[in-house]
Amino acid sequence: MTEQSASLLSVSAWKQRLVFWCGAIMVGLLIVAMTMLSEWAAETYRQLSLRYFWFNFLIAPLGLSMIAWLTFRLFPGSERSGIPQVKVALEISDNLSQREKLLSLRIVVGKMLLPIMGLLSGASVGFGGPATHVGASFMSSLGKAVRFPTHYMEKGLILAGSAAGFAAMFSAPLAGIIFAIEEMGRALEEKVSSMVLTAIVFSGVTAYAILNSYIFFSDNYFVLPWDQSWLAVPLCGIAGGLMGGLFSKIILSGSRLLNRTGLSIVTIAFVCGGIIAILGHYSGGTTSGTGYQQAKAILQGTGEMDPLYPIFKMLATCATYFSGIPSGIFVPSIATGAGIGVNLAHWFPIAPASVMILLSITAYFSGMLQSPLTSFVLVMEMTNSNEILIPLMAATFFATATSKLFNPVPLYRALCDSYKQTSEDQTKDET
16 A cells, blocks of 8 residues: 555544644634724724824824834734744744744734734734734644644644735735745645645635635736837836835845844834824825725726825835834735836826736835745736736846845845844843
């Protein structure tokens, strides 16, 4: 009897599969809860900030200060995006207790609760990173609880959980697979790859069944005529890559600068909250929240946009990141990229505006992360824009090349290295 046949007939193996599949469904349910709560929180803040002039300037600084304190006091390890923590956990092989500081049920609670509080405080909060962190933490904790085999516990469950969380957040199963390969790990073993795939299927189906929406944005028809319109590809690719690379540069340089100041995270969060309040005031409240509604309105052409919106949104996302509260950068970056696309379409009307917006979203995303495959597959799946797959792919490579000119190390790789260095320094101080 072959090893594969024995596995199919093994009661123990089937128990592991059932537990794993149930865990993937739970990840989907958790992401659905985060999505629903995020829309409620963003709308609640928007209504209150419009009704009371003082609300924005009071709640943002105080709210972010409180969230930052809760993050580092009660939920250490859940700060900011969470993807660097997952990448560090994947590189830990001989110290599982150290991994538990980065992936645990406590992290799941903090990563679900605190970003919602951030939205209620007016921050520019994304849920891509938190969803990834929640998925990895839940699946890793599940594996520990039911004593999964070692080869699953090493990397398989973490990769599967992170990919499942990412895919469920964006209703993009293929992007979840690419994300697991390109960003979270550079290679997958055969056993691990099947786990990643099934986790994405179960979590994605769960999210789809409840939200009843496979396409993240509305289903539009995108076409790029074979003429001068193709000049939009290098234009949007270079412009988006430049802005995405600038965002990454601000994040990395700003983090190093703040670390050297010696200021407490609560003080930093208070100042960042003040910056967010000012940006929210001058942008008419459009910089708060995830940016999903703004990106949707831009793609559908249902609202006017301030030409400075992408700058305001990018700075609000930077301020949110520096505050230390749990928050991702994916969806806010989609809104920023959409704003860049609108401006380019207005200044250089050489292609359909909808296509230039998608090209700019993809380029900004790729310039920010330097993960071209994840970028164009994610945008393609979210918008059902298969017709312009080749232009999207080309834009990502223009963007990545532009970003690398002044940002040689990818954002999450640099953040991962910085996180590891900070953790090592803290360990030395404790000893």
